[in-house]
Amino acid sequence: MASIATTATPQLAEGQHGMMRRSAVGEHHFEFGGYLPEVELAYETWGTLDAAGTNAVLVMHALTGDAHVAQGDAHTAGWWDGFVGPGATIDTNKYFVLAVNMVGGCNGSTGPSSLDEHGVPYGSRFPFVTIKDSVRLEARLAKQLGISTWHAVIGGSMGGARALEYAVEFPEQVKNLVVMASCAQATAEQIAFAQVQTQAIRLDPHFHGGDYYTQDARPDAGLGLARRLAHITYRSEAELETRFGRKPQPGEQPTGQLDGPRGRYQVESYLDHQATKLANRFDANSYLLLTEALMSHDVARGHESLSAALARLQQVNVVVAAVSSDRLYFPEQSEKLAASLPTKSPVHYIDSPIGHDGFLTDASQLDSVLRTLVFSH
């Protein structure tokens, strides 16, 4: 990590677009207590900030997402390639795009696997993180980068929660806000599914209360278990049925003795794959922290009411979008959010059968809506 540049400038040379940089944004008192003497944020940018500073777009990543939104000059694909890039909906030839790895995560920003001033990983000592902590720190980075106004702040899922919270915290900095497949307040069911996931990680004998970094093994099984459940909620029942039904994995027999190697159904193999993939790229403590941040998500906190919080968006052009088949962030939540805005606006739909993940796979369906309402000028 020491090889990553920490110089921050929106004037990028060729070969620097979509490459990780890191910036120290100072000490932070977390919303619910806890203190870090120095927080670093890892981020990526694409395009060039114009002289007037009017073309900046902040893209917020979801729970296990990261700042690598678009390929840029990197050799790896971005998670929103095709939606963000040269000529895309968010056109990096016209806009200067910033994406920041959320504090508490594991992709370069200060998180539980980071070392404290004594060289020891924070682990269980890392403070409780909220979406408000996330956006307050990101606003500091924006200031460092010389961005005083965002042409747009946009995100889906937890990224939508972050985008909405950013605009509510700093409405004077945000001209356009796009909230996709998200909500203003985590619901009972979202909290319930999240509890199961956090307990799965804590049940793993390798978790050691969060201080596993010096151990031989990591709580990959617990993290994988959390991911399995999360992934089911990211997809629709119909999508799973159409793809897998109850077919056995080729060469396997999903029935057998309790103590023997039971074979798998195809859908089980698919979940195994999702679990392993995540465990190989994500830190369990970060998953815990960011999941608990989502449980605590409530833009009304600190305001008299949800209406009072959203009334701060009077001057912000807000676009709310939902995935038709989403059963984690139900379209009803987007409708409720849209109806609660001072500038009541219709919900725009991504018409996809696959469920919540449609905000990733089918964001381009919003191309004309966003080019008309947000990215026309």
Place this chain on the structure above:
Amino acid sequence: MASIATTATPQLAEGQHGMMRRSAVGEHHFEFGGYLPEVELAYETWGTLDAAGTNAVLVMHALTGDAHVAQGDAHTAGWWDGFVGPGATIDTNKYFVLAVNMVGGCNGSTGPSSLDEHGVPYGSRFPFVTIKDSVRLEARLAKQLGISTWHAVIGGSMGGARALEYAVEFPEQVKNLVVMASCAQATAEQIAFAQVQTQAIRLDPHFHGGDYYTQDARPDAGLGLARRLAHITYRSEAELETRFGRKPQPGEQPTGQLDGPRGRYQVESYLDHQATKLANRFDANSYLLLTEALMSHDVARGHESLSAALARLQQVNVVVAAVSSDRLYFPEQSEKLAASLPTKSPVHYIDSPIGHDGFLTDASQLDSVLRTLVFSH
């Protein structure tokens, strides 16, 4: 357990209705291999078998249910009190009702916590159990009790799967079949949710591969984790939201340090309660076995097709019922089952906002339908 009478007779004396008895039904070769030299089934009955043997009703319990369907002469409530009892929809003044604890369970029938011939709990050595194993053994008990024809076989959820499988296996024995909140074949999503649950149990460090009976601790945390997830799927999103929203548990603060005692949201406290309640009354190995039995549920297995399997019900009067808000056994599955029956019949609905568990809480909504179609004669 030795104190429970093993004499089986449908002619009950006062004080014996709804009391557990047990009967040995012989050796069993399980559908997917594995053999037990002797299987015992625990069961309860209510009412009296008439001389012609035409008034017997078989009630099938769900995953963590048991044979105590109605209070009868016991001092504990039954899980379908009000639906089964004197004067109820299934009127025990008119009908002789039998309920059997499924093989592999933990309520008196032979299961993984039972002792083998050497006095050692089966644990991990217990065979893989299927719904077909369940009904084949239950048919043997029926024969012992002198029941050659069932006026009706009825169940909800896994009980519905068992009822349907019973009728497909032994159509000549079944005059009426009632399948509630269930399906003919487990779907990809049901298998996926089930995988997460079985892995939660296996992740518990106290599981010991299923051989934990001689250990100091049991895998209660893993079993509880499985139950949390299951319980969410048993309830609707709207029901959880209406009851709990995102309110904190009184006196608790759901935010805090990673290593400190984080308080809970009310919905978390509710799930904790469900988890503890189940861990106190159910065996983790049984939960695993019966969950895997449900994953394997497919009435088409052993037949040319689903249609061929259901064609065996030509002479059976089938009533299919669904809970309107069920998102574990979606109403579409009931519609598909009903449409695939040789005697196409409409799906009858329990109109309830609470989700799958409506088959338990609101079964009485089917009172007039069942009195007209099944229990009129």
